[in-house]
Amino acid sequence: MINVLKFVALDILKNKIVIAYAVMLALFSWSAFSLEENEAKGLLTVLNIVLLTVPLVSVLFSTIYVYNSSEFIELLVSHPVKRSKIWIALFIGLSAAMSLAYIIGTGIPLLLFADFATAMMMIVSGCMLSMIFVAIAFLCSILARDKAKGIGISIMLWLYFALLFDALVLFLFFQFSEYPIEKMVVGLSALSPIDMTRILILLRMDVSAMLGHTGAIFKNYFGTNWGLIFSFGLMLVWILVPFLISLKKFVNRDL
Numbered sequence: 001m002i003n004v005l006k007f008v009a010l011d012i013l014k015n016k017i018v019i020a021y022a023v024m025l026a027l028f029s030w031s032a033f034s035l036e037e038n039e040a041k042g043l044l045t046v047l048n049i050v051l052l053t054v055p056l057v058s059v060l061f062s063t064i065y066v067y068n069s070s071e072f073i074e075l076l077v078s079h080p081v082k083r084s085k086i087w088i089a090l091f092i093g094l095s096a097a098m099s100l101a102y103i104i105g106t107g108i109p110l111l112l113f114a115d116f117a118t119a120m121m122m123i124v125s126g127c128m129l130s131m132i133f134v135a136i137a138f139l140c141s142i143l144a145r146d147k148a149k150g151i152g153i154s155i156m157l158w159l160y161f162a163l164l165f166d167a168l169v170l171f172l173f174f175q176f177s178e179y180p181i182e183k184m185v186v187g188l189s190a191l192s193p194i195d196m197t198r199i200l201i202l203l204r205m206d207v208s209a210m211l212g213h214t215g216a217i218f219k220n221y222f223g224t225n226w227g228l229i230f231s232f233g234l235m236l237v238w239i240l241v242p243f244l245i246s247l248k249k250f251v252n253r254d255l
Contacts, residue, residue, distance in 0.1 A: 008093030025105025
């Protein structure tokens with residue numbers, strides 16, 4: 001497993017797409033902090049970039065990489081290596097590479113320009129977001145044998161979490177604005193890892209007013225230490241559930 005992990009990690013880190021991804025994040029992050037005199041505005045600009053770019057690149061690159069590695073995976077399966085170890089090594093390698101690219105591209109400017117606690121919150125949240133969408137990519141690639149179909153599913157899931165989910169929540173909010181549905185909206189936010197990341201970072205920046213009149217409710221639920229632990233626990237569930245489902249299907253799949 002260690003040898004497979006080393007091979008996958010080195011192969012991905014040498015990939016030009018991953019290098020370009022890290023450079024692109026670095027350019028966006030340095031530009032955001034250089035052009036904005038206000039630290040908070042720079043952080044919000046970086047946050048918007050992270051919430052859209054990181055999930056999209058993570059899910060697309062990982063899905064394509066798994067499909068392109070199908071022959072390599074079949075070769076490994078033909079050797080006396082447990083299937084579970086192969087799949088876990090691929091996941092760890094991809095997750096580590098995407099997280100490292102994010103840390104180099106966005107983490108370094110955050111540590112230099114932002115408050116340390118806020119910077120660490122964004123770095124940890126961004127790494128977990130990368131791992132979540134790598135796990136989703138593994139699930140998409142194992143559910144569909146056809147490459148185009150698998151990539152299509154991954155793009156649709158990104159669109160749902162990044163754009164459609166917020167639209168559905170706002171629709172519910174306006175339709176039932178006369179009823180006390182704030183707690184329900186807090187519960188719904190747990191169904192989207194991108195929303196969870198946005199809420200955690202905005203609350204850490206103490207700009208919960210930007211969340212609308214539910215900002216105080218979010219502050220009560222997620223602003224405390226237990227709220228942070230619960231939130232990161234939910235994000236960990238988002239990593240484990242898709243990956244474990246894909247692992248089970250890979251182990252039982254007829255290649």
